[in-house]
Amino acid sequence: MSFDWIVRIVEENWQMFLRGAGLTLFIALVGTIVGAVIGLLAGVLRTIPTPRNIAQRLLLKTVNFLCTVYIEVFRGTPMIVQAMVIFYGSALAFNLNLDVLVAALIVVSINTGAYMAEIVRGGIMSIDKGQFEAADAIGMNHMQKMVNVILPQAIRNILPATGNQFVINIKDTSVLNVISVSELYFVTKSVAGNNFRYFESFFVACVLYFVMTFTVTRILLYVEKKMNGSKSYKIIAARSERGELGK
Amino acid sequence: MTKVIDIQNVNKSYGANEVLKDIRFSVHHGEVVSIIGSSGSGKSTLLRCINLLEIPSGGQIYYRGQNILDGNHHIPSYRTKLGMVFQQFNLFENHNVLSNCVVGQVKVLKRSKEEAEQVARKYLKVVGMESYVHAKPKQLSGGQKQRVAIARALSMEPDVMLFDEPTSALDPEMVGEVLKVMKELAETGLTMLIVTHEMDFAREVSDRVVFMDKGVIAEEGTPEQIFNHPQQERTKEFLKRTLANHGRI
Ligand SMILES: Nc1ncnc2c1ncn2[C@@H]1O[C@H](COP(=O)(O)OP(=O)(O)OP(=O)(O)O)[C@@H](O)[C@H]1O
Ligand SMILES: [Mg+2]
Secondary structure, X not given: OHHHHHHHHHHHHHHHHHHHHHHHHHHHHHHHHHHHHHHHHHHHHHOXXXXXXXXXXXXXXXXXXXXXXXXXXXXXXXHHHHHHHHHHHHHHHHOOOOOHHHHHHHHHHHHHHHHHHHHHHHHXXXXXXXXXXXXXXXXXXXXXXXXXXXXXXXXXXXXHHHHHHHHHHHHHHHHHHHHOOOOHHHHHHHHHHHHOOHHHHHHHHHHHHHHHHHHHXXXXXXXXXXXXXXXXXXXXXXXXXXXXXXX | OOEEEEEEEEEEEEOOEEEEEEEEEEEEOOXXXXXXXXXXXXXXXXXXXXXXXXXXXXXXXXXXXXXXXXOOOOHHHHHHOEEEEOOOXXXXXXXXXXXXXXXXXXXXXXXXXXXXHHHHHHHHHHOOOHHHOOOOHHXXXXXXXXXXXXXXXXXXXXXXXXXXXXXXXXXXXXXXXXXXXXXXXXXXXXXXXXXOOOHHHHHHHOOEEXXXXXXXXXXXXXXXXXXHOOOOHHHHHHHHHHHHHHHHO
């Protein structure tokens, strides 16, 4: 009977499942964080105003072009293929034998980075033009403006999309089994390969994936609420409402 | 008198649309200059060209004798000499009132946090907003926001303050509180360049009034000259129209 099998599979393999789930979560988390950093950097780069100096302008154009190529290529190809190309390609091209976990982290990070770059760009573009102008007018340079004014607002706006990316990553790390990363899908495959109970084994994996994505979604909702901050403020010394000048 | 800002033959076009035509104009130290004129005459564009939020298509801008468009000048440092107050306030939404006035001082002027907070509190007091240091911009009324925006600009201790219709986005009952602050500032001898539709205010506080029409400075002079004895036909017409509207409201 199926249910008995499920209990038995869990009893016999729970450590492997947990390790697989842990690795899945780890890769998804690191990938999302590194990807978000890549996305933020790309967002900052791609919003640099056109410099007046010709050499600088050329340099900026080149960098922007490379950014676009990166984004288009990684959004336009499946991660499963990227994993194969990067893992076997790095061995061929650089004689580099990447550890599978390192390869996995690189693939997920770079892939997420490409999506995050677009999300960040959208986030930056959604900020009112007046915020940019006020920062310019106060004498901030591009980096100061981004770090102190624009990105904190943009990050809040893109938090839901970033969380969504994290959830996608939890699920999509399963494709990394093609380079034998022992994440949850890979682990499940080997469990099922031993006991030949495919449905029951993958049912367990299914539950684990869902628990992970559901928990992450809840946590993100909570963080979002927290970030919206308190609605009230304290007025101090409310009596002296108007200041007097030059006295 | 020292010319703080001296603009020579500045042009600005958007495509074929010539918004500023050969503007020549200067602001002296300690002077309060108002720019008036009908909508679309180029007042905001002129102000925005001065702090290079718009890059002029041609001409020169001198700040205390230095040509800042010669390519050797660091534009962000030049901008710290000019305090800008926008029609839409543009307070940094992610900072509270105090932090709005501190962030530029710390990041751009490299002042210590303690010094910056002291300076910020001083100017928040000037605009009567010192009790709201912890409030976020979203929690303030328009008039309060604009007073904080003025304090933010003052906290950088600029050489000149630029105001682009600072009361135009305000409900009528809040206009007074902002104009009062500006009048107090004018009395301290601060150099101010103000784009405004508030004719009574312009007449009262200005040392000089500039009337713009279709991208040129049509006439300039003392408030007395411009409001009581305008020479140009278009100045007379503009004033008639504006003051008539004013009467009706
Ligand atoms: N970014 C832009 N692109 C194209 N045209 C513009 C741009 N900014 C301003 N203009 C045009 O330049 C002209 C002058 O605009 P400006 O904002 O300087 O007028 P203004 O005198 O400040 O008017 P108002 O009193 O309504 O603020 C207008 O005709 C406007 O349509
Ligand atoms: Mg305007």
